[in-house]
Amino acid sequence: MAEVLIVGGGRIGSYLCGLLGEGGHHVHLVEIDAAGVARLRRLHPPEIVVHGDGTDPDVLEAVGAHRTDTVVTVTDRDETNLVVASMAKFAFGVPRTIGRVNNPKNAWLYTDEMGVDVALNQADIIAHLVAEEMSLGEMMTLLKLRRGQFSLVEEQVHAGSVAAGRSVVDLGLHARCVLVGVVRGAELLFPHGDTVLQPGDEVLAVVDSAAAATLAALLGPGGAEGA
DSSP states (O other): OOEEEEEOOSHHHHHHHHHHHHTTOEEEEEESOHHHHHHHHHHSOGGGEEESOTTOHHHHHHTTGGGOSEEEEOOSOHHHHHHHHHHHHHTSOOSEEEEEESSGGGGGGOSGGGTOSEEEEHHHHHHHHHHHHHHSTTOEEEEEETTTTEEEEEEEOOTTSSSTTOBGGGSOOOTTEEEEEEEETTEEEOOOTTOBOOTTOEEEEEEEHHHHHHHHHHHSTTOOOOO
């Protein structure tokens, strides 16, 4: 299992610590606030919660950053997260760094050059999820992939849709849409070009945002031809 260092013991850091611990990973959690440390030690094994400043190289050294597989920095300050990620990557050679973006205007700073491998922009992800739910009708987003660039979605084939009664190859699916499953009653079908979609089928697909809109139009009532 992985050695993970989390910097920032707020709600996200604490929840992540518990989740990773349950998954069998070896976790240390660094928190600068003394009251926060006391709270975290009541929630997690006390020995894994470290009181200290994650931007202090001595603190990172003490918790074994040099042998850590992943550093996750989720404080509520972008400047702190960037410093921690940069130090972890360039001073300690940590293979993978993940940083929380607090202010979307600062997202451009979370780059490889700053030592950030993965930037988690909460505001951007949530905003896009809301926008998708508003625009895609009954389509449900099950999973976001590649920082929200792609999604695993599910939607039912409407009886009056373009897709009802047609084979997959004839739908003219968007180039960035891949059907990965069709739930029909108690069966899970793995669709091929000659698979004919029926009203009531639950279609699972991996799409980007443009392809999601096209798929929703094909599967929904009164849909249009795909592109």
